[in-house]
Structures are given as structure tokens and as C-alpha cells.
Amino acid sequence: MKKSILEVKNLKKYFPVVGGVFSKPIAWVKAVDDVSFSIFEGETFSLVGESGSGKTTIGKTILKLIEPTAGQIIAEGIDITNYSASEMRPLRRDMQIIFQDPYGSLNPRLPVGEIIREPLVVHRVGNKKEQEERVVDAMNVVGLRPEYLHRYPHEFSGGQRQRIGIARAIVLNPKFIVADEPVSALDASIQSQVLNLLMDLQQKLSLTYLFVAHNLAVVRHVSDRIGVMYLGKLMEIADTMELFNNPLHPYTQALLSAIPIPDPEIKKERIILEGDIPSPINPPSGCVFRTRCIYAKDICREKIPQLADIGSGHFTACHFVKKGGKTEFTKKS
Amino acid sequence: MEKELLLEIKDLKTYFYTDDGIVKAVDGINLKLHKNEVLGLVGESGCGKSVASLSILRLVDQPGKNAGGEIIFKGEDLLKKSEEEMRKIRGSEIAMIFQEPMTALNPVYTIGNQVMEAILIHQDVNEEEAKKKTVEMLDLVGIPDPEERFSEYPHEMSGGMRQRAMIAMAMSCNPDLLISDEATTALDVTIQAQILELMKDLQKKIETAILFITHDLALVAEMADTVAVSYMGKIVELSNTKTVFKDPRHPYTYGLLKSIPSLITKETKQPLPAIEGMIPSPYNMPKGCYFHPRCPFATDECRKNMPELKEIEPGHQVRCFHPVENTKGVSKK
Numbered sequence: 083m084k085k086s087i088l089e090v091k092n093l094k095k096y097f098p099v100v101g102g103v104f105s106k107p108i109a110w111v112k113a114v115d116d117v118s119f120s121i122f123e124g125e126t127f128s129l130v131g132e133s134g135s136g137k138t139t140i141g142k143t144i145l146k147l148i149e150p151t152a153g154q155i156i157a158e159g160i161d162i163t164n165y166s167a168s169e170m171r172p173l174r175r176d177m178q179i180i181f182q183d184p185y186g187s188l189n190p191r192l193p194v195g196e197i198i199r200e201p202l203v204v205h206r207v208g209n210k211k212e213q214e215e216r217v218v219d220a221m222n223v224v225g226l227r228p229e230y231l232h233r234y235p236h237e238f239s240g241g242q243r244q245r246i247g248i249a250r251a252i253v254l255n256p257k258f259i260v261a262d263e264p265v266s267a268l269d270a271s272i273q274s275q276v277l278n279l280l281m282d283l284q285q286k287l288s289l290t291y292l293f294v295a296h297n298l299a300v301v302r303h304v305s306d307r308i309g310v311m312y313l314g315k316l317m318e319i320a321d322t323m324e325l326f327n328n329p330l331h332p333y334t335q336a337l338l339s340a341i342p343i344p345d346p347e348i349k350k351e352r353i354i355l356e357g358d359i360p361s362p363i364n365p366p367s368g369c370v371f372r373t374r375c376i377y378a379k380d381i382c383r384e385k386i387p388q389l390a391d392i393g394s395g396h397f398t399a400c401h402f403v404k405k406g407g408k409t410e411f412t413k414k415s
Numbered sequence: 416m417e418k419e420l421l422l423e424i425k426d427l428k429t430y431f432y433t434d435d436g437i438v439k440a441v442d443g444i445n446l447k448l449h450k451n452e453v454l455g456l457v458g459e460s461g462c463g464k465s466v467a468s469l470s471i472l473r474l475v476d477q478p479g480k481n482a483g484g485e486i487i488f489k490g491e492d493l494l495k496k497s498e499e500e501m502r503k504i505r506g507s508e509i510a511m512i513f514q515e516p517m518t519a520l521n522p523v524y525t526i527g528n529q530v531m532e533a534i535l536i537h538q539d540v541n542e543e544e545a546k547k548k549t550v551e552m553l554d555l556v557g558i559p560d561p562e563e564r565f566s567e568y569p570h571e572m573s574g575g576m577r578q579r580a581m582i583a584m585a586m587s588c589n590p591d592l593l594i595s596d597e598a599t600t601a602l603d604v605t606i607q608a609q610i611l612e613l614m615k616d617l618q619k620k621i622e623t624a625i626l627f628i629t630h631d632l633a634l635v636a637e638m639a640d641t642v643a644v645s646y647m648g649k650i651v652e653l654s655n656t657k658t659v660f661k662d663p664r665h666p667y668t669y670g671l672l673k674s675i676p677s678l679i680t681k682e683t684k685q686p687l688p689a690i691e692g693m694i695p696s697p698y699n700m701p702k703g704c705y706f707h708p709r710c711p712f713a714t715d716e717c718r719k720n721m722p723e724l725k726e727i728e729p730g731h732q733v734r735c736f737h738p739v740e741n742t743k744g745v746s747k748k
């Protein structure tokens with residue numbers, strides 16, 4: 083039986099859109115709208131989806147860097163949804179985050195050694211000497227030479243900065259790391275180095291990852307399970323190979339077919355979706371994907387499809403995907 | 416049947432004269448582009464691909480300067496043209512689409528006005544005809560309700576729609592050459608698929624040649640007839656697309672193709688064969704072959720001399736003393 087390290091139940095995060103003289107909320111951006119999933123110990127669970135699908139918001143909300151609007155976040159059996167900042171502090175030792183932008187996420191005025199040491203200072207771990215030892219250890223683990231201790235972020239390339247961000251995340255020996263687009267700002271030849279490092283650290287430090295990314299080839303390589311998001315909702319969850327070999331939700335099918343393939347001899351049948359992603363302020367009624375779905379029917383407008391287990395851990399939110407993975411798609415006339 | 420030569424770049428050099436030294440952003444590149452052909456120029460950040468495209472349009476800013484070479488476009492050297500003559504060529508015979516449609520479009524003019532401006536400047540038409548042609552172009556690039564969208568401002572449109580408007584503007588004067596500089600990089604994958612489809616379609620209709628610049632190898636595989644791989648301002652490999660992807664002989668191309676996560680392998684969660692190290696500083700370029708510090712096959716010869724771009728088989732040029740011999744299994748989707 084796999085043990086879940088984190089459970090999210092009916093999570094919602096609405097951001098207010100303010101207007102008028104008194105800056106009252108005049109509308110709500112439904113960034114995350116009723117999302118439930120679990121992350122098992124030692125696995126890499128990935129959230130994929132296009133910009134605005136809410137994947138980053140989920141990552142930040144479960145770390146309570148953003149307060150959820152509704153729903154529950156359960157970390158190792160404890161409901162932390164309503165924890166205050168001071169109640170969260172001891173838990174944060176176990177939960178860390180790696181950011182997308184290796185330029186914006188490091189303090190330019192601090193030398194690398196201090197950036198990596200900061201979490202130890204905040205959590206009052208050890209004396210200064212012990213802290214410095216741990217910083218050097220962390221630097222060694224991520225492949226940064228300890229001589230760089232006194233250098234500043236601007237002296238490093240994008241890939242090395244990302245290593246600094248990773249060293250800062252692992253210095254407290256966390257159990258769980260949210261990696262928010264950790265390689266998307268990096269060049270192809272550097273991307274694979276950082277992915278290798280993340281996979282290696284997972285083995286060595288028995289880490290659990292929530293991996294947030296939009297590059298599906300990368301996600302396929304690093305993940306055990308994948309959740310596909312669209313407009314604040316989960317459309318499908320499945321084991322990585324199951325998702326890629328047998329995508330059932332029409333959005334997942336279109337998304338996977340849109341991946342460009344670095345092989346000129348393969349001409350893929352591509353499902354080209356019409357139109358754009360609707361605004362999350364005023365999402366479509368019923369199924370949020372229906373405005374772009376080639377199979378949409380009346381029921382899709384009337385009823386929100388629930389994310390349901392159709393067998394062996396494969397979840398889909400579509401009216402026309404039945405138990406056992408049978409699909410009843412017919413094209414719109 | 417030999418296609419008609421449209422653009423020939425001969426030994427083009429664009430150098431940036433900075434206080435810290437000379438940066439050879441484009442360092443003697445040779446490229447040929449035929450009528451109605453798509454040439455992919457691929458490389459990582461800092462390889463000079465964008466500077467190359469700006470050099471063709473003579474839009475390189477201070478402290479960058481042309482430092483030699485020729486750009487023969489339709490039989491005439493663009494580098495010898497007056498600024499007045501260049502202005503007539505830009506937008507009408509050579510058009511360009513940029514990565515970020517939001518910054519490339521003027522926020523205070525409507526989309527329609529911006530497309531119409533290009534038509535009014537370069538074509539002998541009155542305002543009414545130009546407007547009609549603009550609406551036709553907006554329709555052609557798949558913008559719904561083109562007559563209404565004509566009077567919308569860039570901020571009212573989504574990223575995909577803005578990029579479509581940019582394409583409408585670029586194609587409005589039926590250019591002989593379209594330069595696409597990372598045109599789909601800022602877009603989501605399903606929108607990227609739409610835009611690529613549109614570009615292919617228009618290329619057939621309008622018979623435009625495309626210089627397709629990107630960092631994404633997969634996109635080149637889909638779009639290009641010929642591929643040039645650039646590393647630190649020099650072309651390292653040049654051939655037809657199939658050859659580059661099936662039989663990459665330069666260690667950089669080979670390493671890059673091997674390092675990107677595959678979409679078919681079952682061996683996920685395994686270390687990726689990454690290229691070691693990182694790109695050198697442009698102020699402190701290595702002696703000999705620029706790639707040698709990262710190359711697993713480097714010898715003393717590579718550390719001393721810069722190899723020439725040589726034809727190793729008909730139509731396949733490689734800049735390497737020791738081209739990779741066994742390239743089997745490199746292309747794996």
C-alpha cells in the first residue's frame with residue numbers, strides 16, 4: 083500500500099479582481115477550482131497544463147505560500163489548511179520549493195554561501211560552523227564547487243543558478259519539494275544536466291516531488307504519475323506510461339498530439355484545437371473544456387463532469403469516458 | 416530541378432564592440448536559402464541566431480556592427496544598400512515575426528491599423544482598399560470576426576491571436592522571405608500547433624521562403640527543409656533536415672539530440688546523456704574549436720585549431736576534425 087505524503091481535497095483558490103473607487107472585488111479569477119489528488123511517498127507527481135491552468139497556484143497553495151479559498155490540504159495525515167504562519171514554520175523544514183526563474187529567485191546582494199545557508203538560519207539549525215559545513219555539503223551534492231561560496235549570483239550561468247536554488251531547497255533535508263518549472267528557463271544542453279541532478283537527488287535523499295511543468299517530454303521522463311490541468315481543473319490523472327499510451331480525456335489527447343517531435347520522418351496525426359483558452363474569470367458552464375472539444379454535447383454544457391476512477395488509478399473528468407476506459411465519443415454535427 | 420536562389424549569406428560577421436572586448440556574435444556564417452524553402456537555424460541562447468536575422472535586415476543596434484561578408488538577396492548585396500532602399504525592402508520583400516507579440520506590436524494602435532500601415536506604406540492602394548486587404552489578411556490567418564477584431568487593441572487579444580496578427584502583418588505584402596525568430600516560443604503547445612499549421616499553410620499559398628529560427632529541435636524537424644546548427648556564432652552542421660536528425664555528425668548536434676527526453680523510450684527516470692559543462696563566455700572564447708571544452712571526442716588538434724565547415728558527404732557540411740562515426744539510434748522521437 084502506497085503511503086500518501088500529501089493529500090489535496092476539493093482545493094479552490096480564487097483571486098479577486100478589484101475595481102471601482104473602493105477597490106472592491108468585482109469578479110473572481112478561478113485559478114484553482116475544486117481539485118483533488120494525492121501524492122505518494124517517494125514518487126514524482128507532475129502537474130501539466132498550459133499557461134493559466136492553475137498548476138503553479140496549486141504548487142504554491144499546498145506549501146501555504148498562498149492561502150487557499152476552500153478545500154483541505156493534508157500533509158502526512160495532518161490538516162494544515164488553516165495553519166498560521168508560525169504553525170507552518172516547523173513543517174516548512176520538510177517542504178521546500180524550487181522556482182522557475184533562476185534569475186529572479188536568488189537575492190543578488192547575497193553571496194551564494196549565504197543564500198544556501200539562509201534556510202538553516204531561519205530554522206535555527208546548528209551553530210554557524212555546522213551550518214557552513216552543511217552548505218558545503220549541499221553545494222557538493224548539486225555539483226557546485228565550494229570555492230564559489232563567496233561569489234554572487236550574477237557571476238553564474240542560468241544552469242548554475244538553478245543548482246544554487248536546488249542546494250538551498252535541499253539544505254534542510256526536506257521530504258517534499260515542489261519544483262515549479264525548474265528547467266524551462268534553461269537551454270537544452272543544460273536542461274538535461276539539471277533533470278539528471280533532480281532525479282539523482284530523489285534517489286539519494288528519498289525525496290518526493292511535485293513537478294510542475296509544461297514540457298511534456300520532460301514530464302514524461304521524470305514522472306511516476308501525471309495530472310493534466312485545464313482552466314483550474316484536473317482533467318485526467320494516470321501513471322505516466324498509461325497517460326501517454328492511453329490518454330482518455332479529449333483535452334489530454336489533443337495536448338499530447340500537439341507535442342512537436344524531433345524526428346522529421348514521423349508525420350503525426352495532429353488534433354488541432356480550435357480557439358483559445360477561455361478566461362478563468364468567466365469559465366464555461368459545465369465542462370470547462372467544452373468550448374474547444376470536438377466531441378462536446380448538450381450535457382457538457384449542463385453538467386460538470388467529476389474526476390472519476392475508471393480503473394487502476396486512472397482518473398478522468400469526462401462525461402463520455404466510462405468505467406474500464408470505454409469511450410463513447412461522437413463528433414459534433 | 417534546381418530551385419532559384421533567393422538569399423545567399425557569405426562569410427557574414429557581426430561583432431559587438433563592447434567595453435569588455437569584442438563579442439563575435441555572428442562569426443563568418445554562410446547560408447543559402449532558395450525560393451519557397453524553409454531553412455531552420457537552431458542553437459542555444461548566445462549562439463548568434465537572432466543577431467544573424469537582425470543582420471539580414473540591417474537592424475543590429477550599437478555597439479553591434481557588420482564586420483564583413485555579403486548578404487545577397489535576389490542578386491543584390493543588402494549590405495551595400497542605402498538606408499532608404501533598406502526601408503523599402505523591410506516589411507515588403509523581407510518580413511519578420513518576433514518572439515514576443517506583445518512587445519512587437521504597438522499598444523496604442525489597433526491591430527487593424529497596424530496591419531494596414533504596412534500595406535499603405537508598401538503597396539499602391541488607397542485607404543479603402545488597404546482596409547479591405549487587411550480584413551482579408553486577418554481572415555486568412557484565422558482571426559475570427561476579422562471586421563470586428565480590426566478595431567481591437569493588442570491587449571484585448573490573447574497571445575495566440577496577437578501572433579496571428581503579427582503574421583498577418585508580415586504576410587500582408589507577400590514577402591519573398593519571412594524571418595521567424597522564435598515565433599512560437601512564448602505560446603502554449605496547443606496554440607503553437609495552430610500557429611505552425613498556419614505558417615505551413617501560408618507558406619504554400621504565398622510561396623514565401625522562411626528562415627525559421629528556434630532553440631527547439633523538434634520544431635525544426637517539423638518545419639524545415641534544411642537545417643543549420645549554430646554554436647557560438649558559427650555554423651557547426653548544415654544539411655537537409657532528415658540527415659541532420661538521422662545522421663548528426665557534429666558532436667554538438669549529436670549530443671543535443673541524444674540529451675533531449677524522448678517520447679517513446681520506456682526507460683524513463685534514467686539519467687539523460689547530457690552534454691557536459693556549459694557554453695563559454697563570449698569574452699573568453701576557447702582556442703581552437705569552440706566546442707572542445709565540452710566535447711567527449713576532443714583531441715590536441717581541436718584544442719589548437721578551429722576546424723573548417725567541410726562537406727563530408729554530398730550536401731552535408733560539418734565543422735569538426737572527428738565527425739561522429741556511429742550515429743545509429745540517435746533519433747528516437
